Amino acid sequence: MGTTVILAEKPSVAKNIADALKIKNKKDGYFEGDQYIITWAFGHLLQLFDAKDYDSKMLRWKMENFPFIPNQFKYKVKTNPRNNQRADAGVSKQLKTIGKLMKRNDVDTIISACDFDREGQLIGDSIISNINPGKKVYRLLLNEWTQQEVIEGLKKVRLNEEMRPLGDAGLSRQWADWVIGINLTSVATLKYQKGKGKALNIGRVLLPTLKIIYDRDKEIKQFVPEDYFKLQATLETKDNQEFQAVYVEGKQEKFKAQQPLGEIQKQLKDKSALVIDKHVERKKEFPPLLFNLSNLQGHITNKYKGWTSDKVLKVAQSLYEKKLITYPRTSSIALEESLVGKTAKVLQMITEDLPYKDEVTFVKSKRVFNNSKVESHSAIIPTYVKPKKLTSDQQIVYDAIKNRLIMQFMKPAEYEETKLLLKVKGISLKGIFVAKGKVQLIEGWKKVERMVTKDTLLPPIDVNEELLIINTELTAHTTKPPKYHTEKTLLRVMETCGKSYREEDSEALLGAILSGFSIGTPATRAETIKKLKDIGYITSESKNLLVTDLGRKLVETFPISELFDLEFTGRLEKTLSDIERKIVTKDQFLSFVFDFTNKAVATVKSDQDVLIQEITSQKKSTEVLGKCPICGNAIIEGTKGFGCSNWKNGCKFVVWKNDKYLAAMKKRVTKTMVKSLLKDKVVYVKGLTSKKGNKFNAYLSYEKNKDNAYFSWRMEFKK
Known part of the structure; x- marks a missing residue:
């Protein structure tokens, strides 16, 4: 029997496979055992040709060179990130190693063990077809990298x-992203930009995502606040217990006019109210469903400061490669029914040390195990491997995934909701007063993350009981604008292509998500949000995402409206899923994309000349702002911060421009601040913003930490 070469997507996964097969013999770029050789890629080792690689005339961007669509798409070794004119040396070396192994005479079988998804398939196929070893190729399709x-x-x-x-x-x-990106980024930059050094990035997933944020910003700007009024009464029972009730007419408790409520308020003095109805309902609250990637990203970015969707994916990926969780890039919120036995074992392992483990009962429920809600990969859950050493970031993500699984096998939370209807005696009113109370009876799954339900308690009251009105309050309110998008809300819109749904809602909509009708994929959404920030189309303030001036101009100027349309992008993503299902062919899809690109380029060329972005070449400032507190050399301004000019010799002193500590108080570090800090060791900063949104002033100093080489801000209110 011959030898088999296994190609993993990353070195860490290759090591997991080698460990599982008890292969310890590590060589340069691979592990070798008696039957198996395990080697690895570093993600994509090959990339598509640049336009200039096909034709030297494409070295310079000229309008007449576009549209440019190659007859045949070609690949080259991935270029060095620091110098895109050269192939990456490490990648070239590994590609040669893989090639030698696959072509060895004793090797008769190749197994691609890259991730079981679109990108993983592409990575494995591109490497194997580039080497063309002429051997039988198989596919290892796994959801986790545990030994079993x-x-x-x-x-x-x-x-x-x-x-x-x-x-x-x-x-x-x-290929579609290359064709749309290369052509439309080039012609948009040539048409709407003055100056060189940057490009106006146009992308199939970038633009609709930008439009979601633009639309919400516009909604907030155009929002006209309206005043409304509410009338509340405080009532007292016979045994002197108090509670509040609100005046309601029909279903209306918010009133546009103040005067009629004022008239009612005058009539309530020294009056009593009769309980005409009491409605008590016991309700169940089920835990949120298991995590898919988007929901996990939304949960973590919403709960913890400083987290982005991109960071959540990176941390989840590291847990997956450590064999601790199942495949994270999933869109499913349920598990395959074949995983019942395995899940029971995992549940036993993760709950064995819990003080409330007796309240966890494994059951095979349709909420958790449901093949119709699984596409390619099940929801994210822990594996049976017990974590030993986790970083604090890994612990946060692992605990969220572990807790979400435990919740599924605990009792639903139960609470009692009481509604009292009260009629004022002795006067004729259109409306009545309504009081509501809520009491949690069973904590259930909420115990897992110690979620506290705010109870509104009502005293024990019966129908026909008479209560004294001891106080009334007429309050003025203003309608609030919609909230800015956060990564959590943006991910939800991308996942559902703009259709909002509650967790237990519409099976048809969940079906649409699973069939791929969305913006981007679970794997690419975080990258898209990060790219929008990096290229300056959006910015973030605290958790909020806002469109920049550049982003706004692009949406209002760029004439290819389809690229901003959620439906259009959703259909493209759905078609890619249909290719996986053999409903549509690759050629049909690409023919549509090429035709769309040709027409889009023609539209941009004939569009009116408008300036969206002007790039001015700025000379680097070499102004000395002060002396370095560590080594005494000059502090000068860089693109991202104010740092020591002696950095080449290892001095690490720097004050970052978008420092997170100050960003939390809505401040950016300025040149003036740095000069004061270096001269006086302290700077008086005005207009800082507290968590509650209040403005304040403070003295700030920038001091070296005792236990490491870094500096931290210190705040004082009196000098």
């Missing part, structure tokens, strides 16, 4: 040829 799964999975490998539709979807996505 690896050994079982190797017994059930599939022919790689069977994965052609998944590979076609990956190629279609890659």
Whole structure:
């Protein structure tokens, strides 16, 4: 029997496979055992040709060179991130190693063990077809990298040829994004930008995501606040217990006019009210469903300061590679029914030390195990491997995933809701007073994350009981504008393509998400949000995402409206999913994309000349702002901060421009602040903003930490 080469997507995964097969013999770029050789990629080792690689005339951007669509798409070794004119040396070396291994005479079988998704298929296929070893190729499709799964999975490998539709979807996505991105970024930059050094980035997923934030910002700017009024009464029972009730007419408790409520208020003096109805309802509250990637990102970015969707994905990926959680890039919120036995074991492991483990009962429920709600990969859950050492970031993400699984097997939370209807005696009113109370009876799954339900308690009261009105209050309110998007709300809109739903809502809508009708994929959404920030189309203030002036101008100027349309982008993403299902072919999809690109380029060319962005070349300032507190050399301004000119010799002193401590108080570090700090060791800063939104002034100093080489801000209110 010959030797088998297994190609993993990353070195850490290759090590997991080697560990599972008890192969300890590590060589340069691979592990070698008796039967298996395990090697690895570093994600994509090959990338598509740049336009200039096909034709030297494309070295310079000229309007007449576009549209540019190659007859055949070609690949080259991934370029060095610091110098895109050269192939990356590490990548070239690893590609040669993989090639030698696959072409060895004793090797008769190749197994691609890259991630079981569109990108993973593309990574494996591109490397193997580039090497062209002429051997039989199989596919290892796993949801986790635990020893048990690896050994079982190797017994059930599939022919790689069977994965052609998944590979076609990956190629279609890659080629379509290249064609749309290269052509429209180039012509948009030539048409709407003055000056060189940057480009106006145009992308299939970037633009609709930008439009979501633009639309919300516009809604907030155009919002006209309206005043409204409410009338509240405080009532007292026979045994001197007090509670509040609100005046309601029909279903209306907010009134536009103050005067009629004022007239009612005058009539209530020294009056009593009769309880005409009491409605008590016991309600159940079920836990939120298991995490898919978007929900996990939304949960963490909303709960913890300083987290982005991109960071959540990176941390989840590291837990996956450590064999601690299942595949994170999933859109499913349920588990495959075949995972019942495995989940029971995992649940036992993660609850064995819990003080309330007796309240956790494993059951096979449709809420958790449901094949119709699973697409490719099940929801994210822990594996049976117990974590040993986790960083604080890994602990946050692991605990969220672990807790969400435990919640599914605890009792629903139960509470009692009481509603009292009260009629004022002795006067004729259109409306009545309504009092509501809520009491939690069973904590259930809320115990897992110590979620506290705010109870509004009503005293024990019966129908026909008479109560004294001891106080009334007429309050003025103003309608509030919609809230800015956060990463959590933006991810939800991207995932559902703009259709909002509550967790237990519309099966059809969940079906649409699972069938791929969305903006981007779970794997790419975080990257899209990060890119929008990096290229300056959006910015973040605290958790809020806001459109920048550049982003706004682009939305209002760029004439290809389809690229801003959620439906259009959703249909494109749905078509990619349909390629995976063999409903649409790669050629049909690409033919549509190429035709769209040709028309879009023509539209941009014939559009009126408008300036969206002007790039002015700025000379670097070498102004000395003061002496470095560490080494005494000059402090000068850089693009991201004010740092020591002696940095090449290892001096690490720097004051970052968008320092997180100050950003939390809505302040950016300025040149003037740095000069004062270096001269006087302290600076008086006006207009800082507290968490509650109040403005204040304070003295700030920038002092070296005792236990490391870094500096931290200190605040004082009196000098």
